[in-house]
Amino acid sequence: MTTYAVTGATGGLGGxxxxxxxxxxxEPGDIVAVARDAAKAADLSDAGVNVRVxxxxxxxxxxxxxxxxxxLLMVSGSEVGQRVAQHTNVIEAAVAVGVDLIAYTSILRADSSPLALATEHVATxxxxxxSGIGFVLLRNGWYSENYLSSAPTAIEGGVFYGSAGDGxxxxxARSDYADAAASALLSAGPGEIFELVGPQHLSYADIAATFAEVGGREVRYQNLPEADYAAALVDAGIPAPFATVLADSDAGVGSGALDSDSTDLVELLGRPAVSFxxxxxxxxASTV
Known part of the structure; x- marks a missing residue:
């Protein structure tokens, strides 16, 4: 019998x-859900999963x-700037108690990525x-859900702002990254690296067109210089350090850092991916 564990089990990806x-x-009884708050994992506990705090x-x-x-599926932490120390704790604990394999959710082409977000992933x-432990790298690309927060404002105002140029x-979908992670945890061996992206290759004009299709009104894409986009995000209430990271990621889209022809995701899924x-x-629809 194999026992599987997932960290960040009350988060969107971990859950x-x-x-x-x-x-x-x-079997649910063969899964350990590691969470900071047992109350938030009540649904998993009710399903028979072992919840550990x-x-x-x-x-x-x-x-x-x-x-x-x-x-162990080690879902990367959400606290940018704190993740190397946090991940080190998880890895050292896994080594100490004899975990055989860690699958880690990294970032697309981490070893060559220009994104500021890649730094902590490379270190991890x-x-x-x-560490000497067997590991699998799940190098996740961008989540489709990352664009959800922009959609209502873009649909309402008719403009989707970004700094991706023609990239x-x-x-x-988050659910597809999660399912691919589960597939890899079950089947992949030590040393395997998966570059995980969806099968659609979208420009920001395409994303604006999707907003228009879903919202039922015209939406166009307006490109901004990276610094101007970061300033606009700050004006919208996003803390300056995170706004800088987001603008850097948009610029990364412009340079191709979040695009790939890899088919690893759909191969792990064994089914078509959810469309953007x-x-x-x-x-x-869920916010209405």
Missing amino acids: SAVRALISRGV ADYTDRAALDTALAGVDK EKILGD RVAPA TEVIRSGL
Whole structure:
């Protein structure tokens, strides 16, 4: 019997990965959901999943949470700037308790990416490589859901702003990244690297057209210089450090950093990927 664990199990990706493992035939009792708040994981507990409480900053709690685990899906932390230390705690705990394999959610082509977001992922990949533990890299591209927050304003005002120029992005649904992660955790071996993107290659003009299709009114794309886009995000209420990261990522789209012809995602899924339009349509419908 193999025991699987997923960190960040109450988050969008982690929770979906737990459910994907179950849908792929893993018994709930063979899954450990690692969460900071057990109350938020009540649905998983009710389904028979073993919920264990641990925070990425609490090494002792991580040791306890990962005891008896064979394979671990380590979902990258959400606190940019703190993730290397947090991931180190998880990796060291996994080594200490004898976890056989860690699958880590990194970023597309981390080892060559120009994105500011890639820095902590590169560092984590190195720590994994130096740890002696078996590991699988799930290098996720951009989430289709990343564009949901822009959609209502773009539809209302008729303009979608960004700093991607004529570049293209190959986004995928969060649920697809989660299902691919579950598939890899079940089947991949140490040293495998998956570059995960959706099959659509969209310009920001295409994304504006999707907003127009879903919203039922004209939307055009307006490109801004990176610094101007960052300033606009700050004006919209986004904290300056994060606005800078978002603008940097948009510029990365312009340079091709979030586009790829890799078919790893659909191969892991074993089915067609969810379309960008479907994510936007369902996401907007859920907010009405």
